Amino acid sequence: MIRHLVLFKLNEGVARDEPRVVAGGKAFAELGALVPEVVSWECGWNVSDRPIAYDFAINSSVEDTDALRRYVEHPAHQAAVAPWTEFATWVIADYEI
Template identity: 75%
Template sequence: MIRHLVLFKLDEGVDRDDPRVVKGVEAFRALDGKIPEIRFWELGWNLSDRPIAYDFAINSGFEDADALRRYVEHPEHQAGVALWKEFATWVIADYEY
């Protein structure tokens, strides 16, 4: 299994209730069940107020590297990525577990 972690940092001046952010969260929330390669899917807003903390996280699981690749290339995923590019940056980590 592959764990795919994504941590998002909202751009300066962008808040969680910004309509673009709300739409971006909804787009990623809707991926569970739309993309068959997803084995595990959770996401949410960070609760920590530490200055090094990111704002939003996705924690997901995939059967193997090919399944992860198909997810990354999936049009629904790419549409969500396009939305988030307007207001955030992110880092990822993919590892076997």
């Protein structure tokens, strides 16, 4: 099993309540159910106000590295990620559990 973690940081001057950001969060909230390879899916906005905190997180899992590749290449994943390139940066970690 592979854990797929993603942490998003909104770009300077971008607010969570902007329509494009709200739509981006909604797209990720729905994504887990759209990709067959996803075994578990959680995502949400950070509730901490610490300066080092990221703004949005995805915590998901897939069966193996092949499933992870299919997830990343899935059209629903590509569509959900694309808008975020305009208003955020992110880091990922994929590890075996």
